[in-house]
Amino acid sequence: MSSPSPQRARTVAIAGLIGTTIEWYDFFIYGTAAALVFAPQFFPGASPVAGSLAALSTFAIGFVARPVGGALMGHFGDRVGRRRMLVASLLVMGIGTLLIGLLPTYAAIGVAAPVLLVVLRFAQGVGVGGEWGGATLLALEHAPPGRRTLYSAFPQMGLPLGIVLASLVFLVVRLSVDDAAFAAWGWRIPFLLSALLVAFGLVLRLRLDESPQFVRVRREDRVRRSPLTDVLRGPRTLLPAAGINIAASGLANVLLVFTLTYVAARGLADPSTMLAVTVVTALVWAGVIPLAAVWAERRGRRPVILTGVALLTAWAFPYFWLIDTGGLAAIVVACVVTGIGVAIASGPYGAHVAEAFPTAVRYSGSSIAYAIGGVLGGALAPLVATALFATTGNGTAISAYVVALGLVSLAATLALRSPHPATAAEQQEEVSGDVLSAP
Template sequence: MTVEPHTPAAKKARRVALASYIGTSIEWYDFFIYGIAATLVFRTQFFPEFSELGGTLAALGTFAVGFIARPVGGIVMGHFGDRVGRKSMLVVSLLTMGLATTLIGLLPTYQTIGVWAPILLVVLRLAQGAGVGGEWGGAVLMAIEHAPANRRSLYGCFPQLGLPSGILTSQLVFLGLTSFLPEEAFVAWGWRIAFLLSAALVIVGLVVRIAIEESAEFARVRSAGLVARMPVVEVFRRSWLQLLIGSLASIAAPTLGYLVSVYLVQYGTNELELATTTMLWILVGVSVGWILMVFIGGLAGDLLGRKKTFLIGATLAVVWAFPMFLLVDTRSIGLIVVALIVITTANAVMAGPQPALITEMFPIRLRYSGASICYQVGSIIGGGVVPIVATTVFARFGTSTAVAALIAGVSAVSLLAILLARRTVLRPAAASESIPETAAGVQKKAEPPVFD
C-alpha cells in the first residue's frame, strides 16, 4: 500500500521517524560521550595504577563492556517488543540509558573510593549497553512499520542518523568543555558535565516518544492472535540462517563508526601527537556530512535496492582502509579530513539501507528479536572488539598498516555475507505474511520493495 505524501498516515509516519531519530540521537550521545571520556580521562581517573598503554586498554575495555550487555538488552527488549509492543520498549531503553549515564557523571574516582570506582563504572556501562541494545530494534521498527511500502529504506535510516548526530553532539560538548576549562579542571570534574546533561536530554526524548502511536503492523499481529510466545527461541529455530547472515552483515558499519568516533581520537592524540581539540573539530566537520550521506544511503536503498546499495558501501570500506591510514599518518589536517569523509561515506552507504535490509529478513511477529540480535552481535564485534584489537595490533607491530588490514578484513566479512546470500534468505519476510487488517478479516500484504 502506497501512502500519499500529504495523507494523515504519511504525516504520522514522518512524526514517528522524527521521534525515532531524536530518541536514538540522545542514546548515541550517551553512548559516545563515554567513548570520548574513556580515551581522554578515564585512564587517569579510574585506572591510575596502570601503565599508559595498560590504562588506555583498560579504559577502552570498559567501553567494550557495554557491548557485552547490548545483546542481553536486545534479547530481553526484543522478547517484550515482540510480545507487548515496540513503543513501550523504546521508553524503557531511553530511561535505562539516561539513568546510567547520569550516574556515571556522579561517580567518585579511584582516588576517592579505590577499586570500587572502576567496578561501579563497569556496572553502569553494562546498564548503558543494555539500554542501547534494546533501542535500535524498536526505533527502526517503529520507523519502518509506519512507513510507506516504497520508502521503508528511507524512513528506516532515520534511527541511523542518530549515530552520527550523537557523535556530533558529543564532540561539540567535549569541544566546549576542553576549550573553556583549564585542562586540570576538565580532567578533575569538567568531563562530568557531559554526562549530567543526559538527564535533560532524556526528558526531551521521553516527551517525544510517549506521544507516538504503536506500530500498526504489530497491532494487527496482536489482534490476530499471532504474537509469539517465545519469540527469541522461535527466531533461532525458524530463522537461524537469517540471524547468521544479518549478524555478519552488521559488523562493518559499526566497525567504521567506532573507528572514526573512538579509536582515531586516541590514535590522533597519542600516536600522531595532534591536539585533542584538533581531532574533535575534525570529527565535528566530518559528522555533518556523515548525517547527510546516511540519508542519501537510505534513499538509495529504495531507488537502487537494499542489497546493491549496501554492497557499494562495503566495497568502498574494503578498498579505502589502506589509503585512509596513509592520509591520516601525514598529520595534515586537510588530508585527514579527506580520509574520514570517504570512510564515513562508506559507513553511511551501508548504514542507510541496513535497517530495512535486516528487518525484512524476519516475519513481523519475530522482527524485534531477530533484528536486535543481528545488530547487536555485529556491534559487539565491530564496535567493542575491533577498537581494542586495533590498539593491540598497533602496539605489537608499530604500524597503521596492521590496523588498516584489520579494518579491510572486517569489512570484507560483511561484504561477502550479503554478496553470497541468496534471495530466499534476504527476501522481505513480511511479503509472505497474511495478517487480518481488521476484525472483518480484510487481508493485508506488504508490498515488496526494490531489493536487488
C-alpha cells in the same frame, strides 16, 4: 486497520531520529571520555598502553551488553509492543549515563570506582541494545508502501548526530576549562546534561502510537510465546544479518574511539582538533544516510550495502596512510570518506535486516543481529587496534584487520535474503506459519 497517514509516519520517523540521537549521545560520550580521561581517573598506576586498554575495555563492555538488551527488549517488544520498550530503553540509558557523571573516581573510593563504571557501562549497553530495533521498527512499520527504506533510515541518522552532539559538548567543555579542570570535573558535564535530553526524549516517545503491524499481530493472536527462540532456530537468517554490520561498526569505532588515542600517541593532532574533525565527519555521515536510502529504494538495498562495505574495505589502508601524514586536510579526507562508506552501508541496513524477519519476531531478530554485529565489529575494533598499534607502532596491521572485517561483511551481505514484503504478502507468510524463511 487503516494505514497511518503520511504526516503521522513522518512524525514517528522524526521522533525516532531524535530519540536515537539522545541514546547515541549518551553511548558515545562514554567513548570520548574513555579515550581522553578515564585511564588516569579510574585506572591509575597502569602504563599508558595498559591504561588505555583498560579504559577502552569498559567502552567495549557496552557493546557486549547490547545483545543482552536486544534479547530482553526484543522479547518484550515482540510480545507487549515496540513503543513501551523504546521508553524503557531511554530510561535505562539515561539513568546509567547520569550516574556515570556522578561516579567518584579511583582516588576517592578505590577499586569500587572501576567496578561501578563497568556496571553502569553495561546498563548503557542494555539500553542501546533495545533502542535500535525498536526505533527502526516503529519507523519502518508506520511508513507508507515504497518508502520503508527511507523512513527506517531516520533512526540510523541518530548515530552520527549523537556523535556530533557528544563531540560538540566535549569540545565546548574542553575549550572552556583548562586541562586540570577538565580532568578533575569538566568531563562530567556532558554526562550530567544527559538528564535534560532524556526528559525531552521521554515526552516525545510517550506520545507515539504503537506500530500498526504489531497491533495487527496482537489482534490476530499471532504473538509468539518465545520470539527469541524462534529467531535462534533460523541461523541462516540471523548470522548473515549480524555479519553485515561488522565492517561498518568496526571501522566506525576505529574512527570514533581509537583514532583519538592514535593521533595523540603519535603527536599528529591535538584532541580538540580531532573532536572538530569528528563533528565534520559525522555531519557528512548523517547527510549521506538518507541519500543512500533513496538510492536503495531505486536500485535495491543489497547493491547499495555492498557498495558501502566495498568502499570501507578498500579504504582501510589509505585511511591510515592519510592519518599518518599529520596534515589536517589529509586527516579530514581520511575520516570523511570513512563516514561516507559507513553511511552508504548503514542507510538501507535497518530495513534490509528488519524485513528478513517476520513481524512477530522482528524486534528480537533485528536487535540481536545488530547487537552481535556491533560486538564482533565495534566492541573489538578499538581493543584490537590498540593492541596492534602497541605491537607494531603503525597502522598497517590495523588496516589489514579492517580488510578482514570488510570481507566478512561482504560475504554476509551476499548471503542474507531479505524478502522486503508488502504488508499483504507478509501477513500471508506469517499466517501460513513460516516463522523464518531460509535465505
